[in-house]
Amino acid sequence: MMEHILDILKERGFIAQMTFEDELYEQLKNPTTFYVGFDPTADSLHIGHYIPIMAMAHMQRAGHKPIALMGGGTAMIGDPSGKTDMRKIMTVETIDHNVECIKRQMSHFLDFDDGKALIVNNGDWLRPLNFIDFMREIGSLFSVNRMLTAECYKARMATENGLSFLEFTYMLMQSYDFLELFRRYGCRLEMGGNDQWSNMLGGADLVRKKENEKAFACTFQLLLTHDGRKMGKTEAGALWLDPEKTSPYHFYQYWRNIDDKDVEKCLALLTFLPMDEVHRLGALKDAELNEAKKVLAFEVTKLVHGEEEATKAAEASASVFGRGTSAENMPTIELSVTELEQDARISTMLVRSGLCKSQSDARKQIEQNAVSIYDQKITDTSATLSIDQLKDSILLKKGKKGFCRIILK
Numbered sequence: 001m002m003e004h005i006l007d008i009l010k011e012r013g014f015i016a017q018m019t020f021e022d023e024l025y026e027q028l029k030n031p032t033t034f035y036v037g038f039d040p041t042a043d044s045l046h047i048g049h050y051i052p053i054m055a056m057a058h059m060q061r062a063g064h065k066p067i068a069l070m071g072g073g074t075a076m077i078g079d080p081s082g083k084t085d086m087r088k089i090m091t092v093e094t095i096d097h098n099v100e101c102i103k104r105q106m107s108h109f110l111d112f113d114d115g116k117a118l119i120v121n122n123g124d125w126l127r128p129l130n131f132i133d134f135m136r137e138i139g140s141l142f143s144v145n146r147m148l149t150a151e152c153y154k155a156r157m158a159t160e161n162g163l164s165f166l167e168f169t170y171m172l173m174q175s176y177d178f179l180e181l182f183r184r185y186g187c188r189l190e191m192g193g194n195d196q197w198s199n200m201l202g203g204a205d206l207v208r209k210k211e212n213e214k215a216f217a218c219t220f221q222l223l224l225t226h227d228g229r230k231m232g233k234t235e236a237g238a239l240w241l242d243p244e245k246t247s248p249y250h251f252y253q254y255w256r257n258i259d260d261k262d263v264e265k266c267l268a269l270l271t272f273l274p275m276d277e278v279h280r281l282g283a284l285k286d287a288e289l290n291e292a293k294k295v296l297a298f299e300v301t302k303l304v305h306g307e308e309e310a311t312k313a314a315e316a317s318a319s320v321f322g323r324g325t326s327a328e329n330m331p332t333i334e335l336s337v338t339e340l341e342q343d344a345r346i347s348t349m350l351v352r353s354g355l356c357k358s359q360s361d362a363r364k365q366i367e368q369n370a371v372s373i374y375d376q377k378i379t380d381t382s383a384t385l386s387i388d389q390l391k392d393s394i395l396l397k398k399g400k401k402g403f404c405r406i407i408l409k
Helices: 007-012 021-027 047-061 092-104 131-137 150-155 170-185 192-209 248-256 262-268 276-281 286-305 307-320 337-342 346-352 359-367
Strands: 014-017 032-037 066-069 120-121 189-193 216-220 333-335 369-375 394-398 402-408
Touching: 007 014, 007 021, 007 047, 014 032, 014 192, 021 216, 032 170, 047 066, 047 189, 047 216, 047 262, 066 092, 066 170, 092 120, 120 170, 120 307, 170 192, 170 394, 192 216, 216 248, 248 262, 248 286, 248 307, 262 276, 262 286, 276 286, 286 307, 333 337, 346 369
Parallel strands: 032 066, 032 189, 066 120, 189 216, 333 402
Antiparallel strands: 014 216, 369 394, 394 402
16 A cells, blocks of 8 residues: 555654644545745745755655745735844845746756646736725634734734734735635645744635635644754855755755764655665764765755756765866856956955855955965965966865865866
8 A cells, every 4th residue: 555645744754733634634545736835035946945845746746736836926025934024025026037937946846747736826816906805805704813823923023123014914815825726726735834834724724714625734844953953054145956046066065064963854854765765874873974975965966956967066076075086067166367357366256156155254264264275274365366376277165165166267
């Protein structure tokens, strides 16, 4: 007998909470349409989105139909969950641009052929809404007293600026999404991060009240380190899925260097390796655990960037640490003589390579003796590169794990 999809997700560590668990088990014995929402606040997904994406892929493999809902309407309000300040209001043009970028990324992870999965934009129904009609039909079904017990609202009300009415309506908007998806596509399940629990309960309740039909919510664990910190934060910022924002090499290196205690969990959540293999790799000790990290880094990079880029990243990583023969796949900056004449500062190269976030960060790293060219430490914050140095190429290093090759065009 085929293993139930909820048991698979539980075993791999995805599930945080769900409504009507016994009913949901029965529902998912049959093909079920479900959705996950994605907030288009940037033109790329980041590693925080990767848990729900992997869960969607597992669900699709089990015969269920995913809807990736782009928040082209809700992004005009902004989700207060996990935020201490109101989000910057984005223009419609920026939101629509971000939605298109994310749509292209989603096709790497889900099979959209022949309607096996859908990408839908909630701007299609939220933007034309009439406020009075919406409040009469939907707002009348929500208890303000109950809404104010939601953690996302309580946290914002405790801040200096409090909670705006604009953000207060976000729960209604997200709940209406579920109702609209049920009406249009027969969607019965919303899935997403555990920080969305209150919003998701609102949506499932709304479908049950308005349509007198079964509707469910299921949340996933957030991607955290073993000591509770959000995973995917790097010195250069978020760990993006867009190769232009985070190179496949740096993406690979992040997973290659995670803490030993997080390896097994990440293998279970972020790859499709069988759980027997996950447990075997996770049980390795000391130096042998490095092999498990290599497997993790390769598998995750392969899923996000493709096998060719994963292979290049692995080879570049081996080359940097003296176990390979070629550095050609290493992150590289190509400089023209003109560019070098305009600004040859090593601090600038650190920023251009993504090894540092800013000039001030670069200068700080130099002052802390964290920067070198090959094994020669750079101690002068105004140090520059010369054309002679770049006749072949140089290896710019930051700390033990940051590398970039610099060559002349």
